[in-house]
Amino acid sequence: MSADTLVVQELxxxxxxxEIISDISVSVESGELLxxxxxxxxxxxxxxxxxxxxLPATQGSVTVEGQPVERLSxxxxxxxxxxxxxxxxxxxxxxxEQAVAMGRNxxxxxxxxxxETDHQAVQRALEQTQLTEFxxxxxxxxxxxxxxxxxxARAFAQDAPLLLLDEPTANLDINHxxxxxxxxxxxxxxxxxxxxxxxxLDLAARYCDRLLLIADGELLAVGSPESxxxxxxxxxxxxxxxxxxxxxxxxxxxxxxxxxxDSDRC
Amino acid sequence: MDVRQRAVGxxxxxxxxxxxxxxxxxxxxxxxxxxxxxxxSLLNSMAIPVGxxxxxxxxxxxxxxxxxxxxxxxPFAYSINAxxxxxxxxxxxxxxxxxxxxxxxLAAAGTVMQGFxxxxxxxxxxxxxxxxxxxxxxxxxxxxxxxxxxxxxxxAAFAGALLAAFAVYAIATESGRTPVATLLxxxxxxxxxxxxxxxxxxxxxxxxxxxxxHWLMGHLGNATWDDVAVTAVIVPLLFGVLVAYSxxxxxxxxxxxxxxxxxxxxxxxxxxxxxxxxxxxxxxxxVSGVIGFVGLIVPHMVxxxxxxxxxxxxxxxxxxxxSFLVLTDxxxxxxxxxxxxxxxxxxLGAPFFLYLLRSREVHEL
Numbered sequence: 001m002s003a004d005t006l007v008v009q010e011l012x013x014x015x016x017x018x019e020i021i022s023d024i025s026v027s028v029e030s031g032e033l034l035x036x037x038x039x040x041x042x043x044x045x046x047x048x049x050x051x052x053x054x055l056p057a058t059q060g061s062v063t064v065e066g067q068p069v070e071r072l073s074x075x076x077x078x079x080x081x082x083x084x085x086x087x088x089x090x091x092x093x094x095x096x097e098q099a100v101a102m103g104r105n106x107x108x109x110x111x112x113x114x115x116e117t118d119h120q121a122v123q124r125a126l127e128q129t130q131l132t133e134f135x136x137x138x139x140x141x142x143x144x145x146x147x148x149x150x151x152x153a154r155a156f157a158q159d160a161p162l163l164l165l166d167e168p169t170a171n172l173d174i175n176h177x178x179x180x181x182x183x184x185x186x187x188x189x190x191x192x193x194x195x196x197x198x199x200x201l202d203l204a205a206r207y208c209d210r211l212l213l214i215a216d217g218e219l220l221a222v223g224s225p226e227s228x229x230x231x232x233x234x235x236x237x238x239x240x241x242x243x244x245x246x247x248x249x250x251x252x253x254x255x256x257x258x259x260x261x262d263s264d265r266c
Numbered sequence: 267m268d269v270r271q272r273a274v275g276x277x278x279x280x281x282x283x284x285x286x287x288x289x290x291x292x293x294x295x296x297x298x299x300x301x302x303x304x305x306x307s308l309l310n311s312m313a314i315p316v317g318x319x320x321x322x323x324x325x326x327x328x329x330x331x332x333x334x335x336x337x338x339x340x341p342f343a344y345s346i347n348a349x350x351x352x353x354x355x356x357x358x359x360x361x362x363x364x365x366x367x368x369x370x371x372l373a374a375a376g377t378v379m380q381g382f383x384x385x386x387x388x389x390x391x392x393x394x395x396x397x398x399x400x401x402x403x404x405x406x407x408x409x410x411x412x413x414x415x416x417x418x419x420x421x422a423a424f425a426g427a428l429l430a431a432f433a434v435y436a437i438a439t440e441s442g443r444t445p446v447a448t449l450l451x452x453x454x455x456x457x458x459x460x461x462x463x464x465x466x467x468x469x470x471x472x473x474x475x476x477x478x479x480h481w482l483m484g485h486l487g488n489a490t491w492d493d494v495a496v497t498a499v500i501v502p503l504l505f506g507v508l509v510a511y512s513x514x515x516x517x518x519x520x521x522x523x524x525x526x527x528x529x530x531x532x533x534x535x536x537x538x539x540x541x542x543x544x545x546x547x548x549x550x551x552x553v554s555g556v557i558g559f560v561g562l563i564v565p566h567m568v569x570x571x572x573x574x575x576x577x578x579x580x581x582x583x584x585x586x587x588x589s590f591l592v593l594t595d596x597x598x599x600x601x602x603x604x605x606x607x608x609x610x611x612x613x614l615g616a617p618f619f620l621y622l623l624r625s626r627e628v629h630e631l
Contacts, residue, residue, distance in 0.1 A: 054523055
């Protein structure tokens with residue numbers, strides 16, 4: 001058994017005969033945030049879904065806290081992995097608190113009801129995401145940023161050692177994006193292991209401990225943001241010329257993509 | 267407030283309402299009977315087992331076996347008009363209780379189907395159950411020879427309902443997965459196909475046409491205590507299964523992938539919900555014919571009042587459905603000539619629903 005929370009070994013996934021991701025190995029330890037970066041269609045979402053066993057792997061294995069994910073029941077899996085989906089369907093006028101409480105579902109037996117632990121987990125998640133004052137509002141009346149926080153709170157309430165996030169900042173303005181990643185950083189610093197697919201390379205570099213760069217379903221590099229985000233590798237992954245500098249405010253790598261006319265002048 | 271408290275609170279309230287509606291309905295008809303007389307008739311017919319006697323009886327010649335005989339005690343003996351007591355106990359009560367059970371089943375199945383399909387237009391008949399039952403019943407009425415195994419009208423309807431539902435499920439399932447959208451479309455196709463079968467049989471029915479039309483509009487007029495007894499055993503059992511899955515149904519509303527991540531075995535849960543709803547609907551339709559609208563409108567009305575949480579919604583909608591059908595059936599039989607209850611459910615239900623729709627802010631479902 002490994003000390004890492006998540007261990008992915010030689011994982012391949014094929015859909016309709018085409019290999020979407022091939023031979024990816026990576027592990028994530030408790031208190032670490034791994035960012036998955038890469039171009040559109042690289043297989044970022046597929047990798048997350050395969051970790052969660054929503055898509056069956058054609059080869060390789062995924063273990064969370066030493067347990068092979070594919071052999072677990074949905075309930076056991078739900079106690080180990082919490083996930084924040086990319087598409088946020090929160091219709092139905094459930095209240096914020098009801099929606100967040102659904103994160104406790106894997107912890108409650110079929111004939112059981114929520115106990116004190118469940119209530120506390122829900123209240124804590126609401127506080128962490130500053131949703132306490134919205135608790136009784138229907139989710140249908142919230143703004144996009146608030147809805148995103150409800151999904152985060154639901155995942156936090158799930159109290160799982162591994163947190164998966166698919167493009168958590170995709171539809172958010174910069175304020176909500178920073179706010180969301182700050183929240184993720186908080187639970188990670190408290191000991192959760194997290195994997196997030198993030199489109200924005202600057203945000204990924206700033207918040208993640210390590211980055212995993214994939215293109216066409218293959219792992220190109222994994223390591224510290226500084227070591228992964230190099231012009232050479234970004235050219236290979238995104239097929240675009242880039243300049244990587246250090247951001248003056250955050251001291252993390254800052255990627256500037258150049259258009260083809262810019263690169264002529266360089 | 268705690269979910270369990272809300273569920274129990276609403277259920278008690280609506281159960282009391284149902285009891286009141288039943289008592290009032292039993293007094294309404296060609297002969298008007300006071301509610302107090304209805305209650306006394308009910309109490310008079312109550313019997314509690316007070317002991318078991320063993321009496322030896324000869325079985326198969328020489329062998330002597332003790333046979334248990336239950337002694338019953340009737341604690342109440344009010345003196346009331348015997349004719350009134352007969353009317354309440356023999357004529358009206360079986361019909362009223364059957365209406366309650368059918369309304370209960372249809373509303374429960376409708377609630378589950380609307381949540382399951384995440385579609386406000388879903389009702390219990392959406393997976394072909396009602397069309398199947400109708401085809402079975404009409405085939406029995408028109409071409410009795412075609413029905414094997416000596417099934418009665420109700421048996422033929424029940425078998426037709428389950429057959430149609432299973433066909434829809436089998437068509438929509440591929441390698442162990444049943445996408446909800448495919449299920450919906452397969453259901454519509456099967457309904458259309460069975461509709462043409464029913465129309466053709468109607469055309470060929472000749473003398474039996476009146477009976478066929480009567481059945482297709484839904485009727486509770488021929489209710490017997492046997493119908494009530496059978497339904498009263500099946501319905502609560504299946505309803506218990508649905509209630510046990512009501513939290514999973516809530517989570518399924520978030521979408522199947524999210525539900526899988528939140529500990530729901532999605533395909534298994536869908537199979538159980540579908541099968542249970544199909545059987546509970548089939549049981550209702552088999553004894554009553556096709557009664558539209560209850561399974562569509564009642565869940566919506568109750569959802570507007572108690573909210574979308576199925577742990578509260580499901581029992582509340584089922585009990586409200588029972589009251590609703592008892593009321594509408596009372597209206598259907600109260601006039602000079604009895605009309606099919608299906609006509610009344612739509613005529614009364616639609617305006618009331620539109621009133622709720624306008625007076626409350628409705629977002630989705």
